[in-house]
Amino acid sequence: MSDHKSTYEPKTGIEKWLDARLPIIRLGYDSFVDYPTPKNLNYWWTFGGILSLCLGIQIITGVILAMHYVASADLAFNSVERIMRDVNYGWLIRYAHANGASMFFFAVYIHMFRGLYYGSYKAPREVLWLLGCVIYFLMIATAFMGYVLPWGQMSYYGAVVITNLIGAIPVVGPSILTWLQGGFSVDQPTLNRFFSLHYLLPFVIAGVTVLHVWALHVTGQNNPTGVEIKSKEDTVPFTPYATIKDGFAMILFLIMFAVFVFFAPDALGHADNYVPANPLQTPNHIVPEWYMLPFYAILRSMVFDIGPIPSKLIGVVLMFAAIAVIFLLPWLDTSKVRSMRYRPVMRWFFVLFVITCVALGWCGGKLPTDMVFSMGTDSHNNPIGLSVVLLSQILTAYYFAFFLIIMPWIGLKEDPLPLPASISEAVLAGQKH
Numbered sequence: 362m363s364d365h366k367s368t369y370e371p372k373t374g375i376e377k378w379l380d381a382r383l384p385i386i387r388l389g390y391d392s393f394v395d396y397p398t399p400k401n402l403n404y405w406w407t408f409g410g411i412l413s414l415c416l417g418i419q420i421i422t423g424v425i426l427a428m429h430y431v432a433s434a435d436l437a438f439n440s441v442e443r444i445m446r447d448v449n450y451g452w453l454i455r456y457a458h459a460n461g462a463s464m465f466f467f468a469v470y471i472h473m474f475r476g477l478y479y480g481s482y483k484a485p486r487e488v489l490w491l492l493g494c495v496i497y498f499l500m501i502a503t504a505f506m507g508y509v510l511p512w513g514q515m516s517y518y519g520a521v522v523i524t525n526l527i528g529a530i531p532v533v534g535p536s537i538l539t540w541l542q543g544g545f546s547v548d549q550p551t552l553n554r555f556f557s558l559h560y561l562l563p564f565v566i567a568g569v570t571v572l573h574v575w576a577l578h579v580t581g582q583n584n585p586t587g588v589e590i591k592s593k594e595d596t597v598p599f600t601p602y603a604t605i606k607d608g609f610a611m612i613l614f615l616i617m618f619a620v621f622v623f624f625a626p627d628a629l630g631h632a633d634n635y636v637p638a639n640p641l642q643t644p645n646h647i648v649p650e651w652y653m654l655p656f657y658a659i660l661r662s663m664v665f666d667i668g669p670i671p672s673k674l675i676g677v678v679l680m681f682a683a684i685a686v687i688f689l690l691p692w693l694d695t696s697k698v699r700s701m702r703y704r705p706v707m708r709w710f711f712v713l714f715v716i717t718c719v720a721l722g723w724c725g726g727k728l729p730t731d732m733v734f735s736m737g738t739d740s741h742n743n744p745i746g747l748s749v750v751l752l753s754q755i756l757t758a759y760y761f762a763f764f765l766i767i768m769p770w771i772g773l774k775e776d777p778l779p780l781p782a783s784i785s786e787a788v789l790a791g792q793k794h
């Protein structure tokens with residue numbers, strides 16, 4: 362917390378000398394050793410540390426991959442195959458990087474849903490949340506551009522589909538598209554700029570993460586009760602308590618990561634990306650990576666024009682709005698209570714929201730013509746039943762309703778359960794049972 366007084370005392374001569382010039386050891390000590398941490402944090406609070414680990418792994422493996430990768434439309438695919446076959450431990454570095462992206466998104470989604478459930482975005486942590494949203498947006502951009510680099514079929518057509526969305530913007534769209542692609546199609550200039558930005562953005566993410574953690578240390582951590590720290594009794598020092606717990610969670614996470622890298626390295630990827638990009642042969646089914654599927658489902662759910670507005674434009678706007686609305690969360694939630702532990706009604710809408718996001722992801726991976734369940738055909742041979750498109754539309758409606766209607770409305774109407782007077786009181790009450 363900001364009013365926490367530094368307790369660091371330099372012992373050796375060198376420490377005293379450095380402390381008077383650049384108190385960096387003091388900063389580390391106050392932030393990660395003596396830092397007062399709420400004593401009731403559960404394992405959902407270990408994902409911030411896990412995310413820092415993921416970022417570190419992505420940067421280290423990415424820099425090594427870049428030493429061998431060739432950003433040329435003619436050579437990119439083969440250079441990746443060379444990394445896999447000829448570079449010492451190249452297969453390990455590449456699989457760690459490719460699966461690392463999935464692990465990173467898995468962790469970030471848990472981190473975000475944790476924030477949503479415990480109301481960690483509410484005052485005074487709005488800036489902390491906004492910086493998190495910026496990181497998430499940068500992660501999406503970085504992952505999208507990274508996926509293009511191996512220049513396989515899915516890389517190429519993913520880039521074609523997503524960049525072409527910009528062309529749907531009226532008037533300026535086509536010019537922006539040409540500028541973005543560096544020409545009139547996805548080609549060498551596109552690959553060059555994507556490689557450049559894919560290398561750059563992780564360092565921007567690292568910079569924004571520093572701001573994110575800084576904002577966290579100004580406001581202090583939230584906790585499962587959502588009740589602020591009232592006294593020293595409510596806290597424990599970050600080290601050893603949080604460091605040991607974070608370390609243990611990181612080890613479990615690394616075991617899961619290793620299972621993918623060593624036993625199912627291609628399970629989360631797509632077989633088509635092992636076919637070199639061929640601009641003359643469109644794959645039957647173009648799908649993004651799993652972590653983007655919910656947004657892809659929202660994009661494809663729009664199959665009808667509204668007046669003069671074409672369906673494609675509506676889909677694009679909705680897809681970007683689905684990310685933009687997350688930024689507004691601190692101002693959409695009207696509840697005075699943070700944690701959904703004490704919000705008996707909102708909690709169920711939250712559960713439904715999580716199911717909605719997973720179901721949107723499932724829809725995003727299906728063909729738009731697929732049926733969820735079919736009850737035969739009508740007299741014109743049209744299928745009757747629930748189509749993937751219809752389900753996506755229903756889920757998209759709930760996705761937006763959750764943020765724009767349910768959040769503001771339930772916050773005003775709901776009777777929250779009584780809050781504990783302090784974190785200590787909640788912890789001691791828990792021990793009685």
Ligand code: HEM
Pocket residue numbers: 405406407408409410412413416469472473476479481482486489490492493494495496497566570573574577581582583584
């Ligand atoms: C590179 C990605 C990220 C890293 C390295 C990171 C790191 C951290 C760390 C170390 C913490 C403290 C430990 C914890 O509460 O788990 C934290 C807290 C937090 N993060 Fe992130 N974060 C990232 C992305 C995000 C995103 C995408 C969001 C939301 C959109 C977000 C929102 C929050 C919030 C609200 C807290 C405060 C939690 C609380 O005190 O209850 N973070 N983050």
